[in-house]
Amino acid sequence: MEEKREQWGSKLGFIIAAIGSAVGLGNIWRFPYIAYTNGGGAFLIPYFFAIFTAGIPLLILEYGLGHKYKGSTPLAISKVRKGWEWVGWWPTINAFIILTYYSMILSWTVNYLKFSFTKAWGNDSNTFFHVDFIKLTKSPFEFGGFITPILIGTILVWLINWFICYKGIKAGIEKANKVLLPTLVVIMIIIAIRAVNLEGATIGLNTLFTPNWSKVMDPKVWIAAYGQVFFSLSLAMGIMITYSSYLPKKTDINNSAFMTAFANCGFEFLSAIAVFSILGFMANLKGVPMNEVVSSGVGLAFVAFPAVFNEMGTLGNILGTLFFICLLFAGLTSSVSLIEAVSAPFIDKFGWARNKVVAGICLIGILIGSLYATGAGLYLLDIIDNFINNYGIVVVGLLEVFLIGWIASPELIREHTNEISYFRVGKWWNICVKFVTPAILIFMLVQSILTEIKTPYGGYELSALFAYGWSIIGFGILLALFISKKKWQNKNIFMEVK
Template sequence: MNQLDSNREQWNSRIGFILAAMGSAVGLGNIWRFSYVTGENGGAAFLVIYLLCILAIGIPVVLAEFTIGKKAQSDVVGSFEKLAPGKPWIVAGIMGVASAFIILSFYGVVAGWTVKYFFSYLTGGFTVQDSSEYVGIFVGFISSPFQPLLWQFIFMSMTIGIVYLGVKKGIEASNKILMPSLAILVIILAGYSLSLGGASEAFSFLFTPDWSALKEPKVYLAALGQAFFSLSLGMGALITYGGYLSKKEKLPGAAVSVAGLDTLFALVAGLMIFPAVFAFGISPDEGAGLAFITLPSIFEQMAFGTLFGLLFFLLLAAAALSSAVSLLEVAVAYFIRKFTWSRKKASIIVGSIIFLMGVPSSLGQGIWSNIRFFDNDILDSMDFIASNILLPLGGLIIALFMGWGWKKSDALEASDFGDSALGHAWIFTLRFIAPIAIFIIFLASTGIIKFE
């Protein structure tokens, strides 16, 4: 085990680590999920609560995950084995690996859809007579038994290929391309969208709070949940990435950078989507169909709509890829250490298993649509297990471990805070505020408590 640790891969640079961690956080959720959750929960008032949740919960838990990984220099399970040998905290690590398998299995299906749409626009767009036909196009595609599997396979192959190449040559190098490219794409698309005529309504919606919305408890829950999930908390990706840091790297600034850039990306993505939505008279709370049905129908009516659609789905696919890479790495890092496999072997075997696990989620949109669990199809059921149970519980255990399970002075030293007021405030947050907030997310997302 010591030999493995001494040969452990590390990031080539601090900026490479930050971009990779940002890549883990920036995914489909930042683009379409952030937009429709904002739309469903009153716009600007939701945004204010969301930003407070990022500051109060998001950044402290991001820093906790980085600290655990950097101190242990191991994968998500190995980190808890090293820092708390023989203690039940390891459950958080096991949940992280399980989450990686489950989330990437269905995430790869949806990401495959984005790749398919990108190639459709690359070859000239969709041939439709009426914008209402986009519903039929989307439903027809995802219910096909073979097409979605092909695009899921293509997407998973790209993900496996990047992880196969290693931390520096694969994950870091790809994110040094993907993250700046995403930033450029989202700025270009936002700029064009703001020129369509819906800019004033979009700015009003996003930045003029309707404080009456704060009377609704569900707004707080939605903001808390979005902050938690948008930063990829609880799945072990940030612990795994922190494990490739050298001891000399300082963590608080990195945590703030990742959370700040992730939030900024989500806001600019909102400025990309909402002006177009308002300009064409679409409701801002369209839901998950926004990306694959509503926006393509808008692109059809726009000047340069095919180009806009091409760039939009390139953006979605690239964001999905950066997140998928981090999920696969969580599982691959564990198998490399646990079974002393080579990175190449682990990447191919684990990636192939995850692809096969995703097949039911894909077929559940079509020929297996009659298979349902608690009134959800297979994909939504997998999403529910991972997002509503495993991630909140994993995040809860991580916060409790850092706050209570690790000696306070050791935790402060490992986090680079030292004996500072900010450090003590961080520990206080992880002991009391974050666990309560995350537990509320868990209770509400599983339906144990309901907010009407």
């Protein structure tokens, strides 16, 4: 006997969980750098254009799919077109692969949270991170031994994720997000308020927001804007389709999509103000130009910021602790959503119990994640993340809009969401799904492939890019095709279309 499908306790619970998924590490360490390198204030033009022509339309599409067909990604897509089920399994596999390295970054964050009390990274934060902490080897194929603090941190992160997801949608994910997300926002506001009052903060803010209008006509800037919106909203990962499948029948889908997009956007701006104020302080203190202290990703969080906290005295201990709590909470709200996106399809397809599926995913995650707790961990993260984002997620998004825009019909989703929403979306949504978003995604994909041919990613050897990059993409597709050939254990699940 199949269990009744779980539901969110409230629409607010769903919105908070969806925003929690969208607000992740990329908002804090990717957006400020992307904005800075792509025209500063001028970047806001392509950025907002991307939100309205790709971000919100795709959110409405994914929310509508999940809600209309009451299923996880493979189930919802197979209800639209049976032969396309594998397109739902591919993002499921991608989400799990992302989880394996995301847990390592969160492990680093847990360790750095502990370090921040005493500034244990010392005077040379770069050497500490690469040599003393992650013990980076000389090549992606040289693993070295396990690094105990990172391994312990990885296990701890998986246990936290397991505990939250094991308890289910309402009692686990919704409750956790209602605590984590507001706390995260409050901490970031505290950091931003203190940061803008630092000496030199205006140098950073002027650098970030001064418009470079010549960049607006550069196609690469527009690609960067669409890429940022696409990745930061957790699109094409199976998360939003799965989350919306737990919504009650009468839910305002269109309004929910706008709220999620703008809340995520607001947090990105808040993070950018905090990050660049702190980097401006560093540039002023050292008497160097901003481009010498600005960095992105891992370098910003674990090298640049610890160096800044060193210069702040006791304030550095406080801001450092708050910053790493921020990173941890942002990461947890995203990783929890990824686990749900992976577990829900198996529950739907095979009728397995939630507790067993979640436990199984976390156990396998710990085993695979342990590979990142070696001296080659940073190399694996760098290569796999690049290929999953630039090829896996982009192609899945392209297939989604092609399925709804060209094979089925945009009206299939638009009519459904308009029927239950206060705010009705017009034909502009059809145009975005059918023409604008596919064109942008194809352009992004072609550019990525051409760049890869000209200059292989990161200067890595082709053998490493094949072993950890292209092979992961190929593996995801083959496994998706294999699982999609298996029979659905509960035939009645296909009858549950509203």
